[in-house]
Amino acid sequence: MATLRFDGGEIPCTGDTTVLDALLEAEQPVAFSCKTGMCLTCLLQATEGSVPEKSQKGVKDTLTAQGYFLPCVCIPEEDLELASPNDADLFSRAVVTGKEMLSPNICRIVMEPATPLYYRAGQFLNLRRDDGLMRSYSLASVPHLDRQLEFHIKRLPRGKMSNWICDELATGDSLDIQGPNGPCFYLPDRKQGNMLLIGNGSGLAPLIGIARDALHTGHAGDIHLYHGSRHVTGTYLHGELLELESEFVNFHYAPCLSRDEPPAGYRAGRAEVTAIADFPDLKDWRVYLCGYPPMVKSARQKSYLAGAAMGDIYADPFDLRDLRTEPRKEE
Amino acid sequence: MTDSLFDKLGGEPAVDVAVDIFYRKVLSDESISHFFDDTDMDEQRAKQKSFLTMVFGGPHEYTGKDMREAHAPLVEKGLDDSHFDAVAGHLQATLDELGVPEDIAGEVMTIAASTRDDVLNR
Numbered sequence: 001m002a003t004l005r006f007d008g009g010e011i012p013c014t015g016d017t018t019v020l021d022a023l024l025e026a027e028q029p030v031a032f033s034c035k036t037g038m039c040l041t042c043l044l045q046a047t048e049g050s051v052p053e054k055s056q057k058g059v060k061d062t063l064t065a066q067g068y069f070l071p072c073v074c075i076p077e078e079d080l081e082l083a084s085p086n087d088a089d090l091f092s093r094a095v096v097t098g099k100e101m102l103s104p105n106i107c108r109i110v111m112e113p114a115t116p117l118y119y120r121a122g123q124f125l126n127l128r129r130d131d132g133l134m135r136s137y138s139l140a141s142v143p144h145l146d147r148q149l150e151f152h153i154k155r156l157p158r159g160k161m162s163n164w165i166c167d168e169l170a171t172g173d174s175l176d177i178q179g180p181n182g183p184c185f186y187l188p189d190r191k192q193g194n195m196l197l198i199g200n201g202s203g204l205a206p207l208i209g210i211a212r213d214a215l216h217t218g219h220a221g222d223i224h225l226y227h228g229s230r231h232v233t234g235t236y237l238h239g240e241l242l243e244l245e246s247e248f249v250n251f252h253y254a255p256c257l258s259r260d261e262p263p264a265g266y267r268a269g270r271a272e273v274t275a276i277a278d279f280p281d282l283k284d285w286r287v288y289l290c291g292y293p294p295m296v297k298s299a300r301q302k303s304y305l306a307g308a309a310m311g312d313i314y315a316d317p318f319d320l321r322d323l324r325t326e327p328r329k330e331e
Numbered sequence: 332m333t334d335s336l337f338d339k340l341g342g343e344p345a346v347d348v349a350v351d352i353f354y355r356k357v358l359s360d361e362s363i364s365h366f367f368d369d370t371d372m373d374e375q376r377a378k379q380k381s382f383l384t385m386v387f388g389g390p391h392e393y394t395g396k397d398m399r400e401a402h403a404p405l406v407e408k409g410l411d412d413s414h415f416d417a418v419a420g421h422l423q424a425t426l427d428e429l430g431v432p433e434d435i436a437g438e439v440m441t442i443a444a445s446t447r448d449d450v451l452n453r
Contacts, residue, residue: 301372305355305359309351310373
């Protein structure tokens with residue numbers, strides 16, 4: 001058993017309980033979202049005691065050096081003294097400079113960061129509202145092509161942040177941003193290699209960033225982008241992607257519809273199933289998978305079985321807070 | 332000095348090649364793949380690699396107790412001899428695919444067979 005010292009109190013952490021669960025059981029008001037070590041919403045600082053290496057995976061080294069770690073995947077091996085994150089370490093400000101609905105359920109917002117942000121296309125930021133509500137969103141922009149940050153926000157039923165962004169956030173408003181985070185981005189070392197990009201819903205956002213990044217830096221191999229949606233209205237960048245396809249001979253776009261009857265130019269069926277049927281041999285390919293977690297999981301296994309090396313499959317499952325196993329607590 | 336089984340098989344590079352062939356076979360087999368539904372693929376592949384290192388006669392830290400603890404939750408879900416035999420079959424097929432000579436493959440299969448009671452918690 002380890003003892004956690006936090007905010008003046010002592011909290012026991014026993015067995016396989018994570019630091020986050022111990023804090024939540026003790027009714028500490030800590031922020032969290034995915035609970036799988038991906039989103040970095042729950043970052044805390046260990047000011048005394050050391051944390052397992054696994055709990056610092058994906059945290060950048062300037063932060064791990066200060067003891068930052070992910071409580072949601074930390075089963076402590078010794079007593080820890082914990083501190084809430086220092087805002088200046090993690091957050092900066094960005095102002096909304098543009099907003100439009102791309103489809104009935106997907107909103108594009110464009111933001112200008114107060115200080116330049118060094119990121120790679122395909123990574124994600126955490127956006128925090130002034131009351132502390134925070135969620136992760138993938139960047140759709142490319143640093144060397146776009147001056148501003150772009151996000152595609154999908155409206156979720158009961159989604160507090162997404163509904164607020166779609167309905168209330170306005171040009172001129174500011175938000176806190178934390179990041180960049182995530183290992184899902186283009187690597188320029190294998191220019192001749194083929195790439196398979198599969199996303200559904202707003203999982204398209206990081207993929208279009210990765211595709212544009214690769215194409216504009218001279219990627220020579222083929223890049224195949226499969227975007228899955230139930231309905232035609234969900235293929236929210238259809239026009240832009242067709243344009244990109246006509247601009248680059250090695251870029252190929254396949255919109256896939258799992259429910260609507262496919263009009264000309266569309267494919268019938270789920271994106272990952274269609275993609276792997278088209279390319280049953282993925283040896284030496286790089287594969288990027290973004291969006292709904294069950295799709296990402298299934299596509300990851302299919303890609304591996306089709307011959308892609310495990311290390312060449314980059315997965316960014318959009319784990320939603322509302323899908324977690326405990327009942328939702330009021331924030 | 333005679334080469335150890337592990338050396339004869341090609342050491343760690345051989346395990347690296349074998350693990351993807353073996354794990355793909357296991358994952359593709361619907362009679363056993365459901366046991367892996369809740370596991371992380373990276374972790375599972377690392378476990379398969381430790382297992383192959385052991386049956387290849389390489390340096391490993393597996394104990395019978397580890398085997399029992401790791402498989403106990405699967406035994407509760409119904410893991411039995413038929414599943415063990417299926418995995419052993421995939422191991423044999425992997426060795427065949429790699430062109431491992433019969434006598435050396437036999438040694439590997441003997442080590443694998445020796446884990447049966449621990450894996451099935453008997």
